[in-house]
Amino acid sequence: MRKAIALQPADHTMRVAPGRRGPPSFGQEVEIRGVSKFYGDMRAVDAVSLKVAPGEFLSLLGPSGSGKTSLLMMIAGFETADQGTISVGTRDLTYVAPNERGIGMVFQKYALFPHMTVAQNIAFPLKMRKFPADDIRRKVQETLALVRLEDYGERMPSQLSGGQQQRIAVARAIVFEPPVLLMDEPLGALDKKLREQLQIEIKQLQQRLGITVIYVTHDQEEALTMSDRVAVMCHGRLEQIGTPVELYERPGSALVADFIGKMNFIDGEWVGLGGAAGIVRVKNCGSLAAHGNPRGSDAVLAARQPVRMAIRPEQWRISKQGQGGEYVLDGVIQNAIFVGSYRVFLVRLADEGVVQVQLPAGQASQHLAEGESVELSCEPEAIHLFPARIAG
Known part of the structure; x- marks a missing residue:
């Protein structure tokens, strides 16, 4: 695996892994070890341990209240683990502030700045990292091309459809080449046909860039369609983890059998x-x-x-x-x-x-x-x- 790209002005053109299943270009391993989270007397996440390989697409799947979003928020740094550790690559991020983790994040509600153009929205994380103006312009255009919206840079978010806004949210999250991209039910607000289209687009983009993705969803079809592996959660615990085929054909519990497929x-x-x-x-x-x-x-x-x-x-x-x-x-x-x-x-x-x-x-x-x-x-x-x- 190639060394992760440093987030600094000396960075050069966004690198792309060759081929559909090429080696990761900047994705890094995520390791979660014995992580628990309490809200009062309730254990929202119960001693979860798992590894996500560099360049892997892993979905956290489960019903509402299963702990999947709480786990994602701890990886992002918006919540603090009460027990256990979280690392990305060789860095222990358990108690690192969210803005210092260098992780990309996409939410269900697009969270675009309404007063900024599309190009300005995508440029924002680069400006925060003090990239030179020329590099910012180049990277914004490259990233717009990746999400197939090359001619939309001067538009305002209000002028875009829901699917286009979500593409821009993804572009903003990947423009600085984070080692990990976290996605919290990003397609939940879209209609079925558009959701299915973007599932394929996001998966193809992830494979092309080799980025590590951790994706939260309660939609089993979405998880099976997009993921290299799926981690099924229930009552804060990791019930089973495996490839979509393994979970469908060899469920390890009646709960997984009931939740994956009919x-x-x-x-x-x-x-x-x-x-x-x-x-x-x-x-x-x-x-x-x-x-x-x-x-x-x-x-x-x-x-x-x-x-x-x-x-x-x-x-x-x-x-x-x-x-x-x-x-x-x-x-x-x-x-x-x-x-x-x-x-x-x-x-x-x-x-x-x-x-x-x-x-x-x-x-x-x-x-x-x-x-x-x-x-x-x-x-x-x-x-x-x-x-x-x-x-x-």
Whole structure:
């Protein structure tokens, strides 16, 4: 990794990492060690430890009150950790003032200066760092080009759309080439189509510059789309960290399984058949074959132990009554919903309520009608199994 760029007037043209996945140009490692934050008796962040690699895009994902924004504010320096340490590169920043950390920050509300032009807004952090006027003009124009707003320098923020204002906020945060960029739900105020467009643009810009990004969101699709890794938080704790694929396919807890993607939960009783193989019997509607390796636990399942199955909607197979095979759950199609490229069937399973089944919108799903009795099955590998006591 190349040495981080010093924030001083001697700085030269903004460097760009070659290629889509090139080496980081100025991103640095972030290390959080045992960080906790208290607000009175409430522990908002509970002994969180994680490392963010140079040039990595890491999202902090969780519901409201999970501690993700409090953790971000401590990295930025706007809040002080009550326990633990925070470092960027070789610098311990735990008690360093926010303006001395050299970290870029983008908020949901764009926080642009309304009395300044676009160019003046972007130039502001450079002026605060005493860059020469010629360097400021050059860097502002380079950064405007990066966010594809080269001709907007003389406009006022009020003359821009929401998406354009957020691009300018990003430009202002990266113009001085910070080692880390923090983003606090920056797309939350935008409509869905524009939000999806900017997700791709921000990710491409981050890859091109090689900057380290820590991104806070409660939107799971946004986190999965943009991130190299996602850290799922709940009640101030780090529940699981991994790539989007790892979290989706191998959730470490029922909470993560429920929060990442759509998931059906079905309670049942474990019936072991030897080794890791077995079946889960579901009251009044049948049974499914499963592997007895409960996620998030080292416990060995005992016979007749209550368990919770988690199954993705797209993992189901649906058959007419008597055609599903040996291990099936009996149900009745309550609703059939057309959603473009796929169909969603809401199937009622006796005492277990309604589950979602997602099938491609082809011939195989067109013969299924509301009110029809059906059988549901899936591969054992599709079942995420959790002991009921940790199903949460």
